[in-house]
Structures are given as C-alpha cells and as structure tokens.
Amino acid sequence: MSKIILTGDRPTGKLHLGHYVGSLKRRVELQNSGEYDKIFIMIADAQALTDNADNPDKIRDNIIEVALDWLSCGLDPAKSNLFIQSQVTELTELSFYYMNLVTVARLERNPTVKSEIQMRKFDKAIPVGFFTYPISQASDITAFKATTVPVGEDQLPMLEQAREIVRKFNSVYGETLVEPEALVPENSVCSRLPGTDGKAKMSKSLGNCIYLSDPEDVVQQKVFSMYTDPNHIKVTDPGTIEGNTVFTYLDAFATEDSFAEFLPDYKNLDELKEHYQRGGLGDMKVKRFLNSVLQKELAPIRARRKELEKDIPAVYEILHQGTIVAQKEAAQTLAEVKAAMRINYFDDEELIKAQQLKYNEQ
DSSP states (O other), X not given: OOOEEEEEEOOSSOOBHHHIIIIIHHHHHHHHHSOOSEEEEEEOHHHHGGGTTTOHHHHHHHHHHHHHHHXXXXXXXXXXXXXXXXXXXXXXXXXXXXXXXXXXXXXHHOHHHHHHHHHHTOGGGOOHHHHTHHHHHHHHHHHTTOSEEEOOGGGHHHHHHHHHXXXXXXXXXXSOSOOOEEEOOSSGGGGOOOOTTSOSSOOTTTTOOOBTTOOHHHHHHHHHTOOOXXXXXXXXXXXXXXXXXXXXXXXXXXXXXXXXXXXXXXXXXXXXXXXXXXXXXXXXHXXXXXXXXXXXXXXXXXXHHHHHTTOHHHHHHHXXXXXXXXXXXHHHHHHXXXXXXXXXXXXXXXXXXXXXXXXXXX
C-alpha cells in the first residue's frame, strides 16, 4: 500500500511559531524524507468558513499568506501537492454521504469539538458546519487515501472519529476506504507552543504570537517582553522553569550548536536551566540568547518570503496546479465510494441491463 500524508492549515491569519514547531517544520522533514509516495497539504478554507461565514474576506485574503509561509518554510510543490479545500468539490459530496454514518450524540461527545465550542462560546448557537467538522475532516483524509495524518495530541479525538467513519463505511458497503494512522510530534513541547504572554495558546486576537513573517526588530521586541517567572525579581533570586515561556521556547528551538554559537558559557540547555534555578542568572541574558536562536531560525524564512512576494501570480499558480492534482485524486475516491454504495447509476452497465431484462420479461 502507498504511504500517503494529508495535513493542512486554516487560513485565518499569518502562520506563527506555534504552527512552525507544531506542524510546518515536521512537514518539511517528512516531505524530504523520501518515505512517502504522496503528500497532500490543504488550505482548509471551507472549514475556516464554518466559524467565519460572516467574514469571507478574512479567509480570502489569508489564502496567500498561508501559501507564502508554507513555501518560505521549505514546502516544495515538486514534492507536495498544495491545494485549496473549497476548490475540490468532491470533498463536500463525500461529507454528505458520511453524515449518515455518524450520530449527533457521537459528535457531541468528541472532546475536541466540545473544547472548541466552549472556547468560541458558541453554546447552542454553534453553526452546523462547525459542529460536523469531524465528518468533513474524515472526508478530507479519505478522499486522498491518506495512511498518515500528522496531528497534535489535542486533535487525536478528531482523527479517531475519522477512523470510526472509515470502519463503519467499510462494514456497511465493503472494503473501500483506507483507515489512517496518527503521527504525533516526537517533542511534546512542539504539540502546543504557548503565547509570548504565557497563555496556553498563541492567538492573533490576544496579540501573543511571533509570526514567521515578523521583521527582525519585531521578533526582538516580542522576545524581550516575554512572560517569565514573576517572582524572579532580582538576578540573585532563584528562578522557576515550569511555566516560564522563555524556557519553553528554548526547549523547542535551542540546540547544543546554539550554545556554542551564541552562549558558549553553557554547554547545553540543562546547564542554563540549572543556573537559572539556583539564582544568579538574569532574565534578559536568557531572552537575548533566545532572540539570537530565533533570529537564526527565521532569517532564511524571511528571505525566501521576500523573494516569493515578488511574484504572487506564480504562488497562486502553484495552488492551482496542486488543486488540479487533488481534484483528480478525490474524484477517483468518490467514484469508488459511489460504486460501493450502489449509487453510480449511469456507470453501472449491469444495473441498466438488469433493469432492461426485467421489463422485457413483463
């Protein structure tokens, strides 16, 4: 069986470091590993509209932002199919058929759906499209026969529901769909990078994000204003690592090479943490180190983005060509699904012959 990846992002804003460590960097590694036969990476604009239906321009304008961030981080259209969800209409039809295999009660029990509803304060005003997102996701995954879906731990309930839909479909209509497996980040820190203010999640509305496209001076300003240990008032005070955003970011980005280049007084992050915890190490020294680490990581990304911004039509053409490939793949799966469900009336010559024979015998 072919090894196929399906993953993607909602186009609700520019991508930030949370996206980068949580998925983007890993996608580039997987793309370049040579282990996968096909990789589909989707701009999930249709899904984003389920809770932004009254602001379609927000989605429309951010399509290009997501694409620029993807390409500047190293996603290669020669190796990965980059496409726009809404332009592959077969996904909508598959979702419609899968809806008959899932109950309202099961959707209500989905932990991810429950937490998202609570976070957005939808209560009973939840849009139906948003409520049925796990079904739509199952459509996205199965349309491309994805065997592997990179997800954070918070998204595992969504993938499990997709797996349930696959098993239900295959049990009712025969073996047709591929059951996907999750690929979770190896580094637990990468599953959810906190905002610069120490909040649990980066959020554009909270203004606590470091964006991949932020200029160098903006990144520095955000790093220098990061939340640390509020009780670490004097340099001599012992500091706390847990919940200290600066050290969380260092967990995600710093390597021994980083120390050799920018902070040779320490061999590794463990030594730095130990010094901070016993006292005698100021927050600004740690923040300056983190700034150097992040600037080195982001510099080539910013440079590539500047080049890509010179030819926006070419970026749209990359998405167009990737969408054409995605549409062909999804159309093939949809044809197989309709055949399994016995609703492929015009393609079923045996059906037409049998019906004719029945009426000939009358």
